[in-house]
Amino acid sequence: MREYENLVNGDMVSLIKKGEKDGAETIWDRMEKMKTQCGFGVKGLCCRNCAMGPCRISPVAGKGADKGLCGATADVIVSRNFARMVAAGTAAHSDHARGIIHLLHKAEPNGDYIIKNSEKLKKLAEQWDIDTKCKDIYEIGRQVSETALNNFGKPFGEITLPKTVPNVRKDLWRKEKIMPRAIDREVVSIMHATHIGCMADANEMLKMSLRTAISDGWSGSYMGTFISDILFDTPKATKTESNLAVLEKDQVNIVLHGHEPSLSEMIVLAVSDPELIAKAKELGAQGINLVGMCCTGNELSMRHGTKNGGNFLQQELAVITGAVEAVIVDVQCIFPSLAELSKKYHTKFITTSPCARIEGSDYIEFDENIAYESAKKIVLSAIENYKNRNKENVYIPDNKTSFMVGYSVETIVEHLDKVAQENEKGTLMPLIKAITGGSIRGIAALVGCNNPRIKQDYNHIQIAQKLIENNVLVIATGCSATALAKAGLANKEASKFAGNKLKGICEALDIPPVLHMGSCVDISRILQLAGETANLLNVDISALPLAGSAPEWMSEKAVAIGMYVIASGIDAWLGVIPQVTGSDKVVSFLTNEVEEITGSKFFVETDPINTANQIIERIDMKRSRLGI
Numbered sequence: 001m002r003e004y005e006n007l008v009n010g011d012m013v014s015l016i017k018k019g020e021k022d023g024a025e026t027i028w029d030r031m032e033k034m035k036t037q038c039g040f041g042v043k044g045l046c047c048r049n050c051a052m053g054p055c056r057i058s059p060v061a062g063k064g065a066d067k068g069l070c071g072a073t074a075d076v077i078v079s080r081n082f083a084r085m086v087a088a089g090t091a092a093h094s095d096h097a098r099g100i101i102h103l104l105h106k107a108e109p110n111g112d113y114i115i116k117n118s119e120k121l122k123k124l125a126e127q128w129d130i131d132t133k134c135k136d137i138y139e140i141g142r143q144v145s146e147t148a149l150n151n152f153g154k155p156f157g158e159i160t161l162p163k164t165v166p167n168v169r170k171d172l173w174r175k176e177k178i179m180p181r182a183i184d185r186e187v188v189s190i191m192h193a194t195h196i197g198c199m200a201d202a203n204e205m206l207k208m209s210l211r212t213a214i215s216d217g218w219s220g221s222y223m224g225t226f227i228s229d230i231l232f233d234t235p236k237a238t239k240t241e242s243n244l245a246v247l248e249k250d251q252v253n254i255v256l257h258g259h260e261p262s263l264s265e266m267i268v269l270a271v272s273d274p275e276l277i278a279k280a281k282e283l284g285a286q287g288i289n290l291v292g293m294c295c296t297g298n299e300l301s302m303r304h305g306t307k308n309g310g311n312f313l314q315q316e317l318a319v320i321t322g323a324v325e326a327v328i329v330d331v332q333c334i335f336p337s338l339a340e341l342s343k344k345y346h347t348k349f350i351t352t353s354p355c356a357r358i359e360g361s362d363y364i365e366f367d368e369n370i371a372y373e374s375a376k377k378i379v380l381s382a383i384e385n386y387k388n389r390n391k392e393n394v395y396i397p398d399n400k401t402s403f404m405v406g407y408s409v410e411t412i413v414e415h416l417d418k419v420a421q422e423n424e425k426g427t428l429m430p431l432i433k434a435i436t437g438g439s440i441r442g443i444a445a446l447v448g449c450n451n452p453r454i455k456q457d458y459n460h461i462q463i464a465q466k467l468i469e470n471n472v473l474v475i476a477t478g479c480s481a482t483a484l485a486k487a488g489l490a491n492k493e494a495s496k497f498a499g500n501k502l503k504g505i506c507e508a509l510d511i512p513p514v515l516h517m518g519s520c521v522d523i524s525r526i527l528q529l530a531g532e533t534a535n536l537l538n539v540d541i542s543a544l545p546l547a548g549s550a551p552e553w554m555s556e557k558a559v560a561i562g563m564y565v566i567a568s569g570i571d572a573w574l575g576v577i578p579q580v581t582g583s584d585k586v587v588s589f590l591t592n593e594v595e596e597i598t599g600s601k602f603f604v605e606t607d608p609i610n611t612a613n614q615i616i617e618r619i620d621m622k623r624s625r626l627g628i
């Protein structure tokens with residue numbers, strides 16, 4: 001008998017049970033069938049980088065093969081496998097950014113994509129020495145776009161970094177030879193170095209991974225977020241609701257899942273199109289209900305206050321409600337299983353990106369050149385499916401939670417202005433004073449995914465609760481932010497769960513104790529906050545009482561994130577053991593020696609309360625080093 005309560009929370013249990021009754025398969029069924037996962041893979045000890053392999057190194061010393069056919073040791077194989085994860089994660093974030101930057105190039109005053117935040121555009125242009133005087137804003141946009149694109153394949157010199165990176169950190173990256181040259185170049189370099197007959201020095205492989213990851217965090221992701229704000233505007237604090245109960249019984253429900261604002265921004269417009277609303281009503285629905293999921297859910301709620309259906313592990317459960325006319329997806333974190341699952345119900349599974357075509361889905365390519373028209377076609381297809389809903393087999397859970405979202409750095413500064421002295425307005429100084437004065441003990445960033453090895457959201461929630469109780473302000477992105485939103489920790493009333501000092505600050509600033517800062521690519525907002533704070537205090541980022549944790553991570557993007565966080569000087573706690581334990585050398589580098597290079601390191605801790613306690617301990621250590 002399956003112990004559902006160990007898999008998911010509350011209402012979601014009833015959805016898994018409904019799925020079983022309906023003969024639908026979920027990730028938890030597949031996990032059961034998978035039984036024990038491969039012991040070599042779990043430790044990172046399997047190499048199939050050439051056709052003499054696969055070579056598997058015995059995890060037990062003195063037993064079985066201790067080297068691959070080419071002579072690669074466990075250290076070499078594990079470090080190469082890890083590096084390839086970093087390269088893939090960097091590629092995913094950065095290709096997303098490239099798409100956004102192309103959109104900026106395409107933007108036109110009367111086009112589907114316009115420049116909504118010209119101030120932010122000018123700010124970036126000035127940072128990059130692009131003349132902004134007497135120039136049309138769209139011309140500036142094109143020049144910024146071209147400069148940004150140059151960061152992908154810059155032929156000479158270093159990558160262009162934002163001014164928020166403290167100079168001392170840049171010097172350190174140069175000294176350690178981990179300053180990136182260009183995003184694509186770093187990804188390609190890893191693919192080259194991990195080819196048979198190349199890198200066979202684990203520590204150097206990991207340093208190369210740090211360099212690639214920096215190009216993700218401080219360039220790919222950073223530009224992706226920054227330019228999204230230029231095109232779609234900087235998010236502001238707004239209230240909305242989360243969890244699958246945001247689906248509506250009598251409306252056309254559209255679940256939008258993936259990562260790309262280019263698609264989601266158009267879909268959000270299309271669902272308000274009077275012609276499409278009329279069509280939905282003609283078919284008997286009361287309207288169109290757009291629900292975001294995973295990071296598109298975060299993007300949409302950040303900028304439009306759109307309701308958020310849930311995070312990674314809820315994508316199949318959304319279909320099982322029987323109330324969803326279409327799951328529309330673009331790229332990243334999409335289960336291919338949705339193709340088969342949606343056929344058990346009336347749901348249309350609509351794929352839109354040439355980068356994520358899924359057999360068995362309805363493919364309607366989203367064409368950015370006719371973006372609005374394309375979005376309308378996709379939405380219409382969902383509306384037309386309303387008539388096929390089996391009303392007898394609909395179950396929408398009851399529980400939804402209201403939460404605050406939209407805490408870009410600019411919005412945080414606006415809130416700080418409420419208590420700022422005149423000469424500190426528009427800066428992070430009040431936050432720094434709250435930290436140095438002890439009202440905020442430190443800041444912890446909770447990020448990353450869900451992973452079925454852990455009860456959904458459990459680690460995120462436990463860690464956040466413990467941290468806010470201890471006056472640590474939590475900032476969150478990605479599926480972690482959604483987990484905390486669903487748990488009621490990202491609304492203002494949650495300050496009652498915070499320690500007295502943090503509670504006081506939350507009330508004075510009118511903010512929740514957990515600040516939802518966006519999607520996983522928006523971790524760059526956290527880097528921005530860290531960099532600006534360090535610059536104001538005139539210290540390196542590694543000196544700040546700041547920590548990060550990905551307690552339920554699963555994706556290669558998360559590995560790249562972990563590495564750029566470490567490279568930036570921020571300690572990172574992982575709640576899922578990475579596939580590196582086959583090499584003591586790699587483990588030791590990541591959890592120990594790397595600190596000598598970057599001033600921070602990984603902590604691997606599967607118990608959430610221990611994680612929170614360790615974070616608090618490191619924060620206190622950094623405070624005492626700063627003399628505060």
Ligand code: SF4
Nearest residue numbers: 047050053055068070
């Ligand atoms: Fe085996 Fe070496 Fe080929 Fe890897 S690169 S599969 S260890 S021979």
Ligand code: MSK
Nearest residue numbers: 295333448449478479
């Ligand atoms: S969606 S990478 S499961 S955070 Fe960004 Fe969530 Fe992790 Fe995907």
